[in-house]
Amino acid sequence: xxxxxxxxxxxxxxxYNTLVDIKTEDWGDDAxxxxxxxxxxxxxxxxxxxxxxRARDALQRQIDGSSELHFQFNLALMxxxxxxxxxxxxxxxxxxxxxxxxxxxxxxxxxSQSRVQFELVNGAIETLEALxxxxxxxxxxxxxxxxxxxxxxxxxxxxxxxxxVVAGDLGYRKPxxxxxxxxxxxxxxxxxxxxxxxxxxxxDARASDAIGMHPVLVGxxxxxxxxxxxPVRPVRELSHVPDAVASVVARLRTQATHKSVAKxxxxxDVVERTSHA
Numbered sequence: 001x002x003x004x005x006x007x008x009x010x011x012x013x014x015x016y017n018t019l020v021d022i023k024t025e026d027w028g029d030d031a032x033x034x035x036x037x038x039x040x041x042x043x044x045x046x047x048x049x050x051x052x053x054r055a056r057d058a059l060q061r062q063i064d065g066s067s068e069l070h071f072q073f074n075l076a077l078m079x080x081x082x083x084x085x086x087x088x089x090x091x092x093x094x095x096x097x098x099x100x101x102x103x104x105x106x107x108x109x110x111x112s113q114s115r116v117q118f119e120l121v122n123g124a125i126e127t128l129e130a131l132x133x134x135x136x137x138x139x140x141x142x143x144x145x146x147x148x149x150x151x152x153x154x155x156x157x158x159x160x161x162x163x164x165v166v167a168g169d170l171g172y173r174k175p176x177x178x179x180x181x182x183x184x185x186x187x188x189x190x191x192x193x194x195x196x197x198x199x200x201x202x203x204d205a206r207a208s209d210a211i212g213m214h215p216v217l218v219g220x221x222x223x224x225x226x227x228x229x230x231p232v233r234p235v236r237e238l239s240h241v242p243d244a245v246a247s248v249v250a251r252l253r254t255q256a257t258h259k260s261v262a263k264x265x266x267x268x269d270v271v272e273r274t275s276h277a
Contacts, residue, residue: 007193007252008193008195008252010135010136010138010187010193010195011136011137011195011197011241012138012140012180012194012197012208012213013140013196014140014141014198014199015143015151016142018197018238019124019155019157019238020118020120020151020155021117021119022115022117023118024116025114026111027052030113031111031113032051032110033048033113034112035051035079035109036048038106042090043090044083044086044087054085054086055078055079055082058081058082058085059073062078066171068171068172069172070176071172072142072167072168072171072172072173074144074145074168074169075110076103076106076144076146077103079110080100083103107144108147108150112147118151122237122239123237123238123239125157127238127241128157128160131241131242132160136162136187138161138162138163138165138187139152139161139163139164139165140174140179140183141164141166142167142174143166144166146168148166148168149166163183163186165179165183173203175202175207175210177210177211180196180207180208180211191211195213195214195215195245195248196208196213196215197215197216197241198215199217201217201224201226202226205217205227206227209231214233214248215230215231215232216235218238218241219235219237220234222234
């Protein structure tokens with residue numbers, strides 16, 4: 001039996017493929033064309049193939065320079081490195097204060113031009129509405145700070161979340177437990193008082209369970225073979241998540257009741273009972 005908080009106070013969500021159906025072509029011609037055309041307005045002329053190669057080289061240097069077991073790159077930093085290496089004149093014209101937002105804009109442009117599919121999962125709004133009445137909500141995403149929060153706003157669901165933690169901002173991704181703990185600390189709760197909702201058996205379900213959270217796995221009729229023994233609640237659709245959370249709450253209450261009934265009497269209790277016999 002898991003010790004700790006007996007009340008659920010927070011529900012955290014993965015973002016991509018949990019709340020939103022998404023398909024992207026991050027290095028496709030459309031994405032590279034959009035960035036290349038934008039750079040031309042600032043005097044930097046690079047063909048798509050050359051731009052793609054320089055970006056991938058910069059990204060590989062990030063990967064090679066990290067000691068993180070579960071490293072997550074920073075897309076805006078990648079573009080900053082490309083600009084610094086490709087155009088000292090552009091860097092000088094932007095200045096130290098302008099280079100960072102300019103790099104973030106390049107990351108956003110790449111993202112916006114790479115999207116092939118992007119829409120809320122069926123039942124997302126209703127699910128968030130139902131849960132927000134009783135719990136604090138958050139997002140823990142392996143995405144990029146340059147666009148995760150903007151995409152939450154675009155979808156009209158940012159208002160539901162008290163905290164948004166993005167792996168690209170921190171330099172590590174799930175299943176690193178620090179990502180979950182970062183969100184939990186901001187919500188001022190603890191793992192055993194939190195539910196995590198995702199679609200990946202390992203990075204979402206097993207990783208959140210490992211620190212004491214209660215995982216709900218979306219898109220499964222039953223517990224997948226690799227999670228046998230892990231107290232995960234599988235649900236076929238996102239709209240079933242509120243019921244899954246309710247079942248977690250009910251189980252915790254049952255455990256608390258059994259624990260209270262089974263609690264051995266203290267010496268003081270024995271004395272008091274004897275004196276009143």
